[in-house]
Amino acid sequence: VFIESIAGNIRNEKRKYDLERVKLRQESTIDLVQRIGATVNLYKLLDILGDEIVNIGSFDGYLINLIDKDNQNLVCEKITLPDEYEGIEQTYLKFKYPLYTPDANVEAYRHRKSVMFDKSDIPNNQGSTKTQFIGWKMKSLAVIPINYLDTAIGTVMVFRQKAQISPNLVSRISALLQLFSGQIKNSIYFTGLQEIEERLKTAEG
Numbered sequence: 001v002f003i004e005s006i007a008g009n010i011r012n013e014k015r016k017y018d019l020e021r022v023k024l025r026q027e028s029t030i031d032l033v034q035r036i037g038a039t040v041n042l043y044k045l046l047d048i049l050g051d052e053i054v055n056i057g058s059f060d061g062y063l064i065n066l067i068d069k070d071n072q073n074l075v076c077e078k079i080t081l082p083d084e085y086e087g088i089e090q091t092y093l094k095f096k097y098p099l100y101t102p103d104a105n106v107e108a109y110r111h112r113k114s115v116m117f118d119k120s121d122i123p124n125n126q127g128s129t130k131t132q133f134i135g136w137k138m139k140s141l142a143v144i145p146i147n148y149l150d151t152a153i154g155t156v157m158v159f160r161q162k163a164q165i166s167p168n169l170v171s172r173i174s175a176l177l178q179l180f181s182g183q184i185k186n187s188i189y190f191t192g193l194q195e196i197e198e199r200l201k202t203a204e205g
């Protein structure tokens with residue numbers, strides 16, 4: 001009876017712990033959704049997304065690429081690289097992945113499905129992503145499409161230099177992007193209008 005009582009207490013404590021974890025996770029998601037909805041500037045929104053990507057996994061770097069207004073290129077709008085490559089981060093900001101080239105980012109965008117590969121897949125890949133894989137000393141890489149309704153509007157590329165990226169991490173990023181995609185779409189439009197307004201002001205001045 002004593003042992004059964006102890007086991008019952010343990011089960012109850014575990015149940016309370018699990019419920020508390022669910023509650024905290026729900027509160028965290030609600031807070032994130034509110035911050036997303038309150039952010040209309042594209043670059044501030046991508047800063048929030050970048051922070052959330054870092055929180056999901058111990059990635060050595062990531063890129064957030066969005067399709068340009070002519071639907072011709074994926075353009076890098078935010079990038080974080082390992083410390084040893086910090087000096088070239090700005091060089092890759094606005095880097096373009098043309099949609100007519102064979103590339104992992106283009107593949108994920110076109111098929112609206114995540115792409116994962118490691119060193120063993122390098123011989124079968126082409127394009128800028130392969131070059132970056134080698135140059136940035138990656139061990140594993142994943143490209144996740146940013147899907148909005150029935151189309152893709154960009155990709156997120158994450159990588160590790162010394163460890164594999166699990167399918168579970170990819171699924172978690174994909175779920176995260178579902179929270180962001182609609183507001184990213186809205187922010188692209190809003191920020192575009194702001195930039196036009198700024199150019200007009202400059203021209204008038």
